[in-house]
Amino acid sequence: MKKQIADYINTLGKFCGKRDIPLLTKEELNKKYGINQADVMVLFGGSIICGGDVLAEAIKNNISKKYIIVGGAGHTTETLRKKIHNELPNIKSTGMTEAEIFSEYLKYKYGLEPDLLECNSTNCGNNITYLLELLKENNIDFNSIILVQDSTMQYRMEAVLRKYVSNDITIINYAAYKAKVVVKKDELTYEDNILGMWDIERYISLLMGEIPRLSDNSDGYGPNGKDFIVHIDIPNEVNLAFSELKKEYAEMIRVANPKYASKSL
Secondary structure: OHHHHHHHHHHHHHHHOOEOOOOOOHHHHHHHHOOOOEEEEEEEOOOOOHHHHHHHHHHHOOOEEEEEEEOOOOOOHHHHHHHHHHHOOOOOOOOOOHHHHHHHHHHHHHOOOOOEEEOOOOOHHHHHHHHHHHHHHOOOOOOEEEEEOOHHHHHHHHHHHHHHOOOOOEEEEEOOOOOOEEEEOOEEEEOOOOOOOOOHHHHHHHHHHHHHHHOOOOOOOOOOOOOOOOOOOOOHHHHHHHHHHHHHHHHHOOOOOHHHOOOOO
16 A cells, blocks of 8 residues: 555646756757757755755756846745754755755755845746846846756746746756655665755655646646646646545645745746
């Protein structure tokens, strides 16, 4: 039974945590998109700590022309503050925004800095709208953009951005991590250690919260619902996995916190 549950969780994780290329390298960008460098790369503060490592590696490899970290304070912020401080006690993360925390992490661990920070957004919707405003204010035009978000929210981030930019813009998804849930000693756990990873219950809750949001129905975020994102086709196997998990974890489906709401989401 638990093996089947783990498989269902992994089905949701693979769907939500989009990676459009297997590795974030110039070779892969060139192979798929015919470019050696993206115009903009964005790390969203909803990510766990390892998202900072993904950004650092990209900067070292000159993957993009501009690097931006986006994130004010939202439903994941307090967890990030605690995990960063536990990992690097010299970073006093109390009261810091997600973008500031990741910027400090980059500086402290790698001696690197992003080009810009966006520190006011509170959710996936204004993560995108405030990002676009920041790019406009700084006269940064782009034809290609790499998005790095927590794997649970990666697909939704793309779906929000697609609502605001033309189809000519190349959006490249690179979820911050790939997690595989397995059963060990009759308990659900992760196959590999991932820096800053959610506890398993939180991970399940985040994933299960995404499927209703990504749905294009009266309750979802698609055009037939709240109209926060573009239409997404959810595969049958994903809907099945969600339905089966709901039997076990219905009370764990993450609901939106009105504290972090905005006009856009």
